[in-house]
Amino acid sequence: MRLNLGCGYNKPEGWFSVDSSPACEPDLVLDLNQTPWPWETNTVSEVMMHHSLEHMGETTERFLAIMCELYRVCKDEARISLRVPHPRHDAFICDPTHVRIITPATLDLFNRHMNDRWIREHKSNTPLAHYLGVDFRVLETLKELDEPYATQFNECTLSEDALTLLEKERNNVILEYKITLEVRKDADF
DSSP states (O other): OEEEETOTTOOOTTSEEEESOGGGOOSEEOOTTSSSOSSOTTOEEEEEEESOGGGSOSSHHHHHHHHHHHHHHEEEEEEEEEEEEOTTSHHHHTOTTOOOOOOHHHHHTTOHHHHHHHHHTTOOSOOHHHHHTOOEEEEEEEEEEOTTHHHHHHTTSSOHHHHHHHHHHOSSSEEEEEEEEEEOOOSOO
């Protein structure tokens, strides 16, 4: 099964589309903040959450419950495609329905391998993979640049080092993150 969670009006063929708003006519109207979800454990091979996860999990407890449900319904090695606005872009800041910042570093908290390393190194990072019994690995993170930075970077007039500095100092440099996660269920907790 392939789930398109928080689909809005984006409903590609071959995906089971879910949204809390009946206006976008999803296959299933469901508030994903409410758990448990209706799918059986280990039945989902692929999940798409494009510009939806940042709208969910207003409280810490609710967000962690969503991550646990996502893990539960997914099969081992399931892929999750996330697209989320960069937290320092107006696309995130100006939307009053955005309740949660999602970054690659946020998602590393749910990675057992990273948690193990932090524990060995006595880091203060919260090992959520251990606390929750989940394991998500970030396979890829792409940053979509906003203009004029995208053109400057593509034309090689903006270096990687300069871009990194701009990202730290300015808003509206990066429009969104495109993150691919893999679910790992072969580890013992």
